[in-house]
Amino acid sequence: EEAKQATSNMSDPYCNDPRRHAALKPASVKPFNAELPPSLLVESFLTPNELFYVRNHLPVPEVDVSAYELEIEAEGTKKTVILTYEELKKFPKHTVTATIMCAGNRRSEMTKVKTVKGLDWGAAAIGNATWSGARLRDVLRLAGIDEDSKEFNHVQFEGLDMDPTGKPYGASIPFWKAVDKRGDVILAYEMNGQPIPRDHGYPIRAIVPGIVGARNVKWLGKIVVSKEESDSHWQQNDYKGFSPSTDWDTVDFTKSPAIQELPVISAICKPSPGQTVTVVDNHILVQGYAWSGGGQKIVRVDVTIDGGNSWHVATFDHQDETPSPQHWAWTLWSARIPIPKGSKNIEIWAKAVDSSYNTQPESFKNIWNLRGVLSNAYHRVPAELKWKR
Amino acid sequence: EEAKQATSNMSDPYCNDPRRHAALKPASVKPFNAELPPSLLVESFLTPNELFYVRNHLPVPEVDVSAYELEIEAEGTKKTVILTYEELKKFPKHTVTATIMCAGNRRSEMTKVKTVKGLDWGAAAIGNATWSGARLRDVLRLAGIDEDSKEFNHVQFEGLDMDPTGKPYGASIPFWKAVDKRGDVILAYEMNGQPIPRDHGYPIRAIVPGIVGARNVKWLGKIVVSKEESDSHWQQNDYKGFSPSTDWDTVDFTKSPAIQELPVISAICKPSPGQTVTVVDNHILVQGYAWSGGGQKIVRVDVTIDGGNSWHVATFDHQDETPSPQHWAWTLWSARIPIPKGSKNIEIWAKAVDSSYNTQPESFKNIWNLRGVLSNAYHRVPAELKWKR
Numbered sequence: 001e002e003a004k005q006a007t008s009n010m011s012d013p014y015c016n017d018p019r020r021h022a023a024l025k026p027a028s029v030k031p032f033n034a035e036l037p038p039s040l041l042v043e044s045f046l047t048p049n050e051l052f053y054v055r056n057h058l059p060v061p062e063v064d065v066s067a068y069e070l071e072i073e074a075e076g077t078k079k080t081v082i083l084t085y086e087e088l089k090k091f092p093k094h095t096v097t098a099t100i101m102c103a104g105n106r107r108s109e110m111t112k113v114k115t116v117k118g119l120d121w122g123a124a125a126i127g128n129a130t131w132s133g134a135r136l137r138d139v140l141r142l143a144g145i146d147e148d149s150k151e152f153n154h155v156q157f158e159g160l161d162m163d164p165t166g167k168p169y170g171a172s173i174p175f176w177k178a179v180d181k182r183g184d185v186i187l188a189y190e191m192n193g194q195p196i197p198r199d200h201g202y203p204i205r206a207i208v209p210g211i212v213g214a215r216n217v218k219w220l221g222k223i224v225v226s227k228e229e230s231d232s233h234w235q236q237n238d239y240k241g242f243s244p245s246t247d248w249d250t251v252d253f254t255k256s257p258a259i260q261e262l263p264v265i266s267a268i269c270k271p272s273p274g275q276t277v278t279v280v281d282n283h284i285l286v287q288g289y290a291w292s293g294g295g296q297k298i299v300r301v302d303v304t305i306d307g308g309n310s311w312h313v314a315t316f317d318h319q320d321e322t323p324s325p326q327h328w329a330w331t332l333w334s335a336r337i338p339i340p341k342g343s344k345n346i347e348i349w350a351k352a353v354d355s356s357y358n359t360q361p362e363s364f365k366n367i368w369n370l371r372g373v374l375s376n377a378y379h380r381v382p383a384e385l386k387w388k389r
Numbered sequence: 390e391e392a393k394q395a396t397s398n399m400s401d402p403y404c405n406d407p408r409r410h411a412a413l414k415p416a417s418v419k420p421f422n423a424e425l426p427p428s429l430l431v432e433s434f435l436t437p438n439e440l441f442y443v444r445n446h447l448p449v450p451e452v453d454v455s456a457y458e459l460e461i462e463a464e465g466t467k468k469t470v471i472l473t474y475e476e477l478k479k480f481p482k483h484t485v486t487a488t489i490m491c492a493g494n495r496r497s498e499m500t501k502v503k504t505v506k507g508l509d510w511g512a513a514a515i516g517n518a519t520w521s522g523a524r525l526r527d528v529l530r531l532a533g534i535d536e537d538s539k540e541f542n543h544v545q546f547e548g549l550d551m552d553p554t555g556k557p558y559g560a561s562i563p564f565w566k567a568v569d570k571r572g573d574v575i576l577a578y579e580m581n582g583q584p585i586p587r588d589h590g591y592p593i594r595a596i597v598p599g600i601v602g603a604r605n606v607k608w609l610g611k612i613v614v615s616k617e618e619s620d621s622h623w624q625q626n627d628y629k630g631f632s633p634s635t636d637w638d639t640v641d642f643t644k645s646p647a648i649q650e651l652p653v654i655s656a657i658c659k660p661s662p663g664q665t666v667t668v669v670d671n672h673i674l675v676q677g678y679a680w681s682g683g684g685q686k687i688v689r690v691d692v693t694i695d696g697g698n699s700w701h702v703a704t705f706d707h708q709d710e711t712p713s714p715q716h717w718a719w720t721l722w723s724a725r726i727p728i729p730k731g732s733k734n735i736e737i738w739a740k741a742v743d744s745s746y747n748t749q750p751e752s753f754k755n756i757w758n759l760r761g762v763l764s765n766a767y768h769r770v771p772a773e774l775k776w777k778r
C-alpha cells in the first residue's frame with residue numbers, strides 16, 4: 001500500500017510524508033494536520049511521540065542528517081556560522097518538559113458563534129513532551145552574538161519545508177526570549193528521549209517554551225538574528241488576534257502583534273461532548289488539562305455543572321514542580337462532581353487560573369476573531385447521565 | 390486645625406500621618422486609604438504625587454533620613470550589610486515608569502454580587518509614576534548574593550511601619566524577579582522626580598514593576614534573601630485568590646499562592662457611572678485606562694454599548710514604547726462611540742487584551758472571591774444620554 005501510494009503520486013509533494021498513527025484524526029491531509037481524541041490525550045502527562053498532534057503547513061521535508069547544516073546569520077554583519085547535526089549535539093544538552101499548542105486549538109467551538117477561517121481543531125491540538133537539545137543562547141553566544149546587544153529585536157527561524165515556489169516556512173521570536181537565561185529555548189534533537197520524529201521536525205526543531213506552536217519551527221534550516229520580525233506570511237498575516245467586530249473587509253494585519261505567549265486555557269477531555277456518563281455514588285468524574293503560556297503555572301481549575309452557581313476545585317493529577325516563570329508543562333486535573341438526585345442532562349464547564357491570576361473568558365462571543373485563534377473561553381461539555389443502580 | 394489634631398490625639402498612632410490632598414476620597418482614614426475620582430485619574434499619564442492613590446496598612450512612620458539604615462541579610466549566612474540613604478544614592482540611578490495597583494482595585498463592583506471583606510475601592514486604586522533609585526540586583530550583588538544562586542527563592546521586605554505590638558509590615562517577591570536583568574526592581578528614592586512623599590514610602594520604597602502594590606513595600610527597613618516567603622499576615626493570609634465557592638468557613642490560605650503578577654484589567658473613567666453624557670454628532674467619548682502585570686503590554690481595548698453585539702477598538706492616547714516583558718506602565722485610551730438615534734440610556738462595557746493575548750473575564754459572578762481581590766471583570770458603566778440639538 002505504501003509503495004502504491006508512492007508510485008501513484010510521484011508529482012505530489014506530500015508523497016514522502018511519513019505514516020501516521022491511526023488514532024490521529026486528520027483536520028487536513030495535505031498538509032497533514034491531526035489530533036487525538038481528547039479522551040486519549042489525558043491518558044499520559046507526556047504525550048507519546050506517535051500520538052502528538054501534528055500541525056504541518058507544508059510537505060514534510062526529507063533531511064539527510066549527515067548533510068544537515070544549520071546556518072546562523074547576524075543581520076547587518078558579514079558573520080555567518082554553520083553548524084552540523086553533530087556539532088549541535090556537542091553543546092551542553094538541555095532538557096525541558098514543555099507543552100506545545102496550536103493557536104487554533106479549540107477553534108471548532110469558536111466557529112459555532114460565527115464562521116472563522118482555519119482548520120477545524122477540537123480540543124486536542126496540544127501535547128506535552130520532554131525536549132532535549134542545545135540551548136539557543138549557547139549557540140548564539142558561539143556565533144558571536146552578545147545577549148545584551150541592543151542591535152537585535154528578533155530571532156527568525158526558517159524551516160526546510162517549502163511551498164511550491166521554494167519559499168520556506170518562517171517565524172520569529174523576540175530576541176530577549178531567545179537569549180534569556182530563564183527562556184529555555186532549545187534547538188532540540190530529541191523528543192521524549194527519541195530522535196525527533198519526521199512529523200515533529202527531524203532532525204532539529206526550535207523549541208520555544210510558553211510560545212505558540214507556530215514559532216516552534218520544525219526542520220530548522222536557518223536562524224537570522226535581526227532588528228525585524230520574520231517577514232513570512234505566518235508571522236505577518238496570520239496568527240494574530242483581532243476584535244470581534246473586525247472582518248475580512250476591515251482587517252489590517254499590521255495593527256495586531258504576532259501571537260507569541262499564549263493565554264491561559266483548559267479543556268474537559270473526559271467525558272467527551274454528548275457522551276453518556278455513569279453516576280457512581282452520586283458523583284461523576286471529569287478530567288482534563290490546563291495550561292498557560294509565558295511560563296505561568298496553573299494554580300487552580302474550577303468546574304461547575306450548574307452554570308457557575310457552585311464551583312468545584314479540581315485536583316491536580318500531574319503537575320511538574322518547576323515554578324513560574326519557567327513552568328512550561330501542562331497540568332492534568334480531575335474533579336469528582338456531586339450530581340443532584342434525578343439529573344439527566346448536564347453541561348460541564350471548566351476554567352483555569354494561572355500564576356498571574358489571569359483566567360479564561362466566559363464565552364466565545366466576545367473573543368471571536370476572524371482567524372479563530374486564541375479560542376480559550378470556558379470549555380462547556382454537555383453530558384447525558386446514567387444512574388448506576 | 391493641624392495643631393489641634395495633634396494635641397487631641399497624642400496617643401493616636403496615626404496623629405503624625407501626613408496631610409492629604411482634598412481630591413483623595415478616603416476608603417478608610419486610620420490607616421489612610423484613598424483614591425481619586427476616576428475622571429481625574431485619566432487626566433495625566435503620570436499621576437501627580439499628591440493625587441496618587443494611598444494604600445497604607447499601618448500608621449505612616451516618621452523617618453529621619455540622616456539616621457536611615459537599610460539592613461540586608463542573606464538567610465543562613467552571617468552576612469549582614471547596612472546601607473545608608475546616601476550610600477543607596479551612590480548606586481547607578483535607574484528610572485522606570487511603572488503603574489502600581491492595589492489587589493483590591495474595583496472591589497466595589499465585585500461586592501455587589503455578594504459581600505466581600507476589604508476596603509470598598511472604586512476603579513482608581515491605581516496610579517502611574519516614574520520611579521528612580523538603585524537597582525535591587527546591584528544592591529544584592531554588593532551584598533555578596535550571586536544572582537544564579539539556587540540557595541534562595543524569595544526576597545523579603547520589611548517596612549518601618551509597625552502594628553501596636555511592634556510587628557512591621559512585610560511582603561516578599563520571587564528571587565528571580567529581584568535579580569532578573571529585565572525585572573527592573575528598584576529601591577526607589579524618587580517618585581516623578583521628587584523625593585518619595587511620606588505617604589508613598591519616604592525615604593525608600595521597593596518598586597517591583599508588574600507586581601501587586603502590596604509587595605511594593607514602603608518605608609523599606611530590611612531586606613532578607615531567603616528560601617522562604619515572608620511570613621507576614623499580608624503574604625500568608627491575605628492577598629490571595631480563591632474559587633467563588635470558597636467561603637470563610639472553608640478557606641485554607643495555604644492552598645493559594647500569594648498574588649504577585651496581576652492579571653489584565655481596564656476601567657472606564659469617563660463617563661462615571663450614572664453620569665449624563667452629551668451626544669455630539671451622534672457620538673459619545675469614552676475614556677479609561679488599561680494595564681496588565683508581569684510586564685505585558687496592552688495590545689487592544691474593546692468598547693461596546695450593545696452588550697457585545699458590536700465592539701469598537703479604542704485609540705491609545707498614551708502608551709509608552711517599551712516592549713513586553715518590560716512594559717510596566719498603563720495605557721490611557723479613548724473611544725468615540727456611535728450612538729443609535731433616540732438612545733436614552735446605555736451601558737458601556739470595556740475590556741482589554743494584553744501582549745500574551747490574555748483578556749478580562751466577563752462578569753464578577755465567576756471570579757468572585759471572599760477577599761474581593763483580582764476584580765478585573767469587564768467594566769460596565771451605565772450612562773444617561775443627552776442629545777445636543
Ligand SMILES: [Mo]
Nearest residue numbers: 102103213214
Ligand atoms: Mo499553530
Ligand SMILES: [Mo]
Nearest residue numbers: 491492602603
Ligand atoms: Mo494592595
